Amino acid sequence: MADNRPCRRDLMNRINTASFAVDDVKLFLDTHPCDTEALEYFHEFQRIRKAALKEYSRYYGPLTIDTADVDECDRWNWINDPWPWQEGGC
Amino acid sequence: MWNYEKRLQYPVKITQTNPKMAQVIISQFGGPDGELAASMRYLSQRYTMPYKEVTGILTDIGTEELAHMEMVCVIVHQLTRDLTPEELKASGFDKYYVDHTLALWPQAASGAPWTATYFQSKGDPITDLHEDLAAEQKARTTYENILRLINDPEVADPIRFLREREIVHYQRFGESLRIVQDRLDSKNFYAFNPEFDIRDSGKCCK
Numbered sequence: 208m209a210d211n212r213p214c215r216r217d218l219m220n221r222i223n224t225a226s227f228a229v230d231d232v233k234l235f236l237d238t239h240p241c242d243t244e245a246l247e248y249f250h251e252f253q254r255i256r257k258a259a260l261k262e263y264s265r266y267y268g269p270l271t272i273d274t275a276d277v278d279e280c281d282r283w284n285w286i287n288d289p290w291p292w293q294e295g296g297c
Numbered sequence: 298m299w300n301y302e303k304r305l306q307y308p309v310k311i312t313q314t315n316p317k318m319a320q321v322i323i324s325q326f327g328g329p330d331g332e333l334a335a336s337m338r339y340l341s342q343r344y345t346m347p348y349k350e351v352t353g354i355l356t357d358i359g360t361e362e363l364a365h366m367e368m369v370c371v372i373v374h375q376l377t378r379d380l381t382p383e384e385l386k387a388s389g390f391d392k393y394y395v396d397h398t399l400a401l402w403p404q405a406a407s408g409a410p411w412t413a414t415y416f417q418s419k420g421d422p423i424t425d426l427h428e429d430l431a432a433e434q435k436a437r438t439t440y441e442n443i444l445r446l447i448n449d450p451e452v453a454d455p456i457r458f459l460r461e462r463e464i465v466h467y468q469r470f471g472e473s474l475r476i477v478q479d480r481l482d483s484k485n486f487y488a489f490n491p492e493f494d495i496r497d498s499g500k501c502c503k
Contacts, residue, residue: 219304227306230361234465237353238472270303291305292371 212266221259222270228252299360306364307458311375311451316390318452319376320406322443323393325369325459327403327411330435332369336362338416338432342425345492348480351422351473355429358466365459370401372455421490423481426474433467 232249239245264274268288275285289296325331339359346352377390377399385391392408403411416432419425440460447453482488489495 223304223308226302230306231465233357234354234361234469237350237357238469238476240350272300285303288303291303291367292309292374296303 213262215263215267218259218263218267222256222263225252225256225259229256299363305368305371306361307368307455309368309371309375309455311372311449313449313451314378314380314384315376315449315452316380316384316388318447318449319373320388320390320393321446322369322376322452322456323373323401323404324406325436325439325443326366326373326401328405328409328439329415330432330439331403331405331411331415332362332366332436333403333411334415335432335436336360336366337413338418339429341416341418342429345420346422346425347491347495348422348473348477350476351426354469354473358469361462361466365462368455368459372452373401374399376452420492422477422492423474423486426470426477429470430467430474433463433470437463437467 229249229252232245232252236242236245236249260271260274263270264276268284269275272285275283327333336359339355339362343352343355343359346355380388380390380394380399385394393404396402405411417425417428419428437460440456440463443456444453444460447456477491478486481491
């Protein structure tokens with residue numbers, strides 16, 4: 208692929224940061240379901256997470272089954288990239 | 298239904314092996330206050346929990362504990378990968394190696410195998426939430442005990458993250474207990490068990 212791909216580490220950092228924000232506020236919302244400020248916070252980071260996961264998948268392979276898009280390619284690519292505990296994994 | 302994400306919740310990148318530390322840290326995989334017991338505890342308790350906020354917190358924290366179990370396993374794996382027979386003998390990791398080679402297996406630091414007797418699923422929300430609150434504190438103490446033995450910042454960093462999550466989970470379980478008690482008889486929280494004595498609590502489907 209060409210060199211105009213987005214930086215892999217930057218993309219991964221964006222996914223990790225936004226995903227952790229979602230993980231954390233999700234727990235807060237479980238016990239504070241009517242907190243509008245927390246709901247807004249959730250929506251903002253959920254949107255960033257979704258966009259970053261989609262972009263990551265397009266250039267570097269899927270991290271979730273939701274972004275394992277088989278339409279663009281005729282083979283199953285979920286198993287190809289390294290696992291998190293392996294060299295080069297996330 | 299779970300979706301696996303091919304990433305760690307918090308990064309683990311350990312460049313120096315240390316089988317002695319691995320032997321201690323493995324307790325947070327398969328020990329009495331480890332992440333496997335934590336996840337199984339919450340995911341087992343949630344089915345009969347009659348309050349949706351608390352069912353949600355048990356599901357979501359139980360799921361997050363699986364991610365913590367994965368992080369602990371990655372720490373142990375990276376501390377033990379490519380060990381030579383000489384390193385195994387010198388470190389005392391040879392006793393683990395003889396049964397498991399360098400694979401991960403849930404045991405306590407003492408070598409005791411993981412067992413479901415490490416947790417309780419009692420079917421009473423006040424009882425179960427007190428167990429959950431205690432479990433988070435016991436795990437925090439264990440991580441603090443581990444941190445006193447660590448010199449390598451690459452190991453200490455993810456362990457500190459895991460310790461902090463115990464505190465967040467304790468807070469959420471405290472809020473869950475308050476939610477449960479707000480719905481009980483304030484003069485006698487033990488007047489009835491809402492997981493057993495209210496028989497129409499689960500009626501949502503025809």
